[in-house]
Amino acid sequence: MNLLFPKLKSIERFPLFLLRSYLVPANLPQNATSYSNLIEEFTKFCYERDLPRSINAMKCLENHGLMADSVAYSELIKSCISKKAIEEGKLVHKHLLSNGNQPKSFLLSMLVNMYVKFNLLGEAEKLFDKMPERNVVTWTTMISAYSNAKIGRKALEFLILMLRDGVIPNMYTFSSVLRACDGMLSLRQIHCGLFKYGLESDVFVRSALIDVYAKWGELDNALAVFEEFVTGDLVVWNSIIGAFAQNSDSDEALNLFKRMKRAGFAAEQATLTSTLRAVTGLSLLELGRQVHVHVVKYDQDLILNNALLDMYCKCGGLDDARLFFTQMKERDVITWSTMIIGLAQNGFSKEALSLFEKMKQTGTKPNYITIVGVLFACSHAGLLEEGWYYFQSMKKLFGVDPGREHYGCMIDLLGRAGKLDDAVKLLHEMNCEPDVVTWRTLLGACKIHKNAEIAIYSAKKILKLEPDDVGTYILLSNIYENSQRWEDAMNVRKTMKERGLRKEPGCSWIEVDKRIHAFIFRDTSHPQIDDIIRELNRLVLKLRGIGYIPETNFILQDVEGEQKEDSLQYHSEKLAIVFGLMSLPRESVIRIRKNLRICGDCHLFAKLVAKTEKRIIVIRDQVRYHHFQDGKCSCGDYW
């Protein structure tokens, strides 16, 4: 009887009752009383996702030249993928091709996908090339693989090959290939393709489109895609909110968040994470606390908790941040890095470094960004020796090559110590091209140590890279004027005029009673502006009594370029400080956020106010934090 089936390679879809009656038990493995039982066993194990037993049974099948139904194999492949069982997956592949079998094409597609999930792109490609027929799923699997592996060129190439093959792309194809776009040209072409195939309203496609436009900084286009249809999908909302939050348009991100809630959607993890980022960008501590209430529901979400921790760090709520950090049940590199950087930026460098030691003890491996934070802490505290130690041994200790940001910290550290020549030397030794931020760091050191020559040198480099940087033009022209190089100064002003550049007005804001009060230089629209100015004048008079002299000559410091004493007096941060004094209870901290760098005079003013009025003032300017307390600032007068 066994001879009836000697050449039978595949018994899929063969009625089992027939097998039962014809098969003769021979050489049977354990746990199976006949071939049919063996196949049934195998199938059962596959459906139960019992990987070890399935593989054993599969080996028995192979020994007997038998095959089961394709559906069983698809379950088996899924098991291998979910358990990341690479060796077992390869065995399944071998089994499916054993005895010259030609598996169903969907099984081959699944195998391709399996190799992709195992990060064995080469294997996937080999199998893909050998396939007798490729459908949209097979092509999409490969395209998605290349997109994920950030080999965008290959993904786009495969889309073209697929179209040439006459295969019609679907929404899966598009949402994969969109992420592979390498610029506006390919993105626009793909976007057109969406209309051609009538896929422009698919929510997966739309969220991918929004993300990609946002990635290339095209927020208008991202918003246009978003507004095209009324959105009933939370992920699309999350995409558009994230788009603005990640591109530092926090205002718009918060507006969209409000719109989403009004439209009746409940914020969940990704929504809240983006919203917190927007809140952080605007330094709105009280609003952040309100968001915290919603986060409690997802207190096991690490990403969200990290965003919340960062919010407390960057909004001046450092005590809240410390408390929250100690209470966190789970911490990853980002958690530690966020806290280290938060401490360092707020002027607690020693604490940041000891936290770094603690982090190493817990076995969390520091990454590139952690070390930026550590070096930043060193530079902030003037720890020249420690900084050099970490900088020189980071490769050996943590396996991280020093990058632009690490050099930046070291240039800052040397610059702060007055070793400007060493800083320049290090800048030229960098293993990568210095960027604007690197040059600005050097320029910052020049401002403190009043080195006009290197300042001009770095300013020119900055303007070459960023020809619209108003602050640097003004600074450069001020330096020239101060050195009586009138013609050079005039040329700088002329260039500015030609480029149509105007100084961005200084703007400071403060949260009082859940409202944000913004003060813009020379703007008098605040309802209490008269009271504020009266109080400010009174305060200046009082401070003059104890020796305050408005500093009018910040040639190298005042990037706003205001030289006159009366203009200085009404800088936006001064108005915000006075308003804070007037409207916040005595015990509360005055937290202010400014769009530009704080000027030297306002810095001095804040220190003295903190002393005479016995208040803590925290000002976060464009890049740095200033905690004013008892006549001193956490930045140590270096910024």
Place this chain on the structure above:
DNA sequence: CTAGGGTTAG
């Protein structure tokens, strides 16, 4: 069988 959103940086 193939596709979507979130966290740390000088």
